[in-house]
Amino acid sequence: MADSFTLGTVEVSLSPQERFEEFLQSRGKRITQQRRVLVEHIFRRHEHFDADELTDELGRRDISPRVSRPTVYRTLSELVDAGLLRKFEIGGRSVYEHDYGYPQHDHMHCQTCNKLYEFSNDELAQLRDRVAREYGFRVTGHRFIITGICQKCRAAQQQRRKRPVDLV
Amino acid sequence: MADSFTLGTVEVSLSPQERFEEFLQSRGKRITQQRRVLVEHIFRRHEHFDADELTDELGRRDISPRVSRPTVYRTLSELVDAGLLRKFEIGGRSVYEHDYGYPQHDHMHCQTCNKLYEFSNDELAQLRDRVAREYGFRVTGHRFIITGICQKCRAAQQQRRKRPVDLV
DNA sequence: ATTTATGCAAATCCTTTGCAAATCT
DNA sequence: AGATTTGCAAAGGATTTGCATAAAT
Secondary structure (H helix, E strand, C coil): CHHHHHHCHHHCCCCCCCCCCHHHHCCCCCCCCCHHHHHHCCCCCCCEEEEHHHHHHHHCCCCCCCCCCCHHHHHHHHHHHHHEEEEEEEEEEEEEEEEECCCCCCCEEECCCCEEEECCCCCHHHHHHHHHHHHHCCEEEEEEEEEEEEHHHHHHHHHHHHCCCCCC | HHHHHHCCCCCHHHHHHHHHHHHHCCCCEEEEEEEEHHHHHCCCCCCCCCCHHHHHHCCCCCCCCCHHHHHHHHHHHHHHHHHCCCEEEEEEEEEEEECCCCCCEEEEEEECCCCCECCCCHHHHHHHHHHHHHHEEEEEEEEEEEECHHHHHHHHHHHHHHHHCCCC
């Protein structure tokens, strides 16, 4: 995330793949087929996802290497450590999103369709730091999720309300 | 305690116990010994807790009635529905706190000692509503958790850093 | 040649559920 | 009496772990 704000450093020019390899080497860990495939797959598109989706997509396919569930979990955890992914819990399960090279943002969670929407607001971090300072708390991050019903679902509810009978 | 924030309504005069009984009756549910014990126990002190703690404290004691784990879970869920408790997930497990008659607030989570600290800030809700309006999102609530290291743990770290050798 | 990583199966942890017995109204 | 609740044991779902084999340095 912050790398896009620290222009001029080495990090900004590295792809997620390269950044992860750097991280692995710095820890004496190995660059394996499955770690490569996972990073490639995860950073192919910017979306929220969970361990189960990855296992479905990479765990039972013809192309090798296949990636097993334990490896998915182990690698996700490394990617979080490496600062490439951010993890958070929604409804008892872990959801991940890109962190590396992606600007700071927060979320709105629609309790009807279960979608996560992103937004960013500069004031929030300021407010956060102000509060923390007041308590002598050293901030490493925050999680702000607005829960409610998104525009789309609200519109759908309106529709339903207007009809005399629900035909479904 | 916090009842003083909704002056003038009927609710303010009801204790959590009474409020829960009202809720149960409105749904044709029964006022049982274990539900009574749970509410009494939970609202005895204002703290964060989880299902496991309750089971430990009420599940294996001499005083009857004892409360089983399933009943703890079932009742917690009713208390959330009744608006007496608020539930949220931290580190994969559900944590509960008083909601009824307690003023809106947010949290700081210390990743060292794992404690939750409360704070409240008026600007936050305003910021939230402003953002939501912008997206046509209907707000039902939010979750704001600042993560980091609390003053106490920071002090402890300082101590350790100063010593020539860690004797533990 | 070593050492780390993987995949399998099984274990864990938290939470939920089916069902007979106990408890409310 | 009649319906809801309870507790038990067992099931569930997500995540983690032990260990033998495979892969990377």
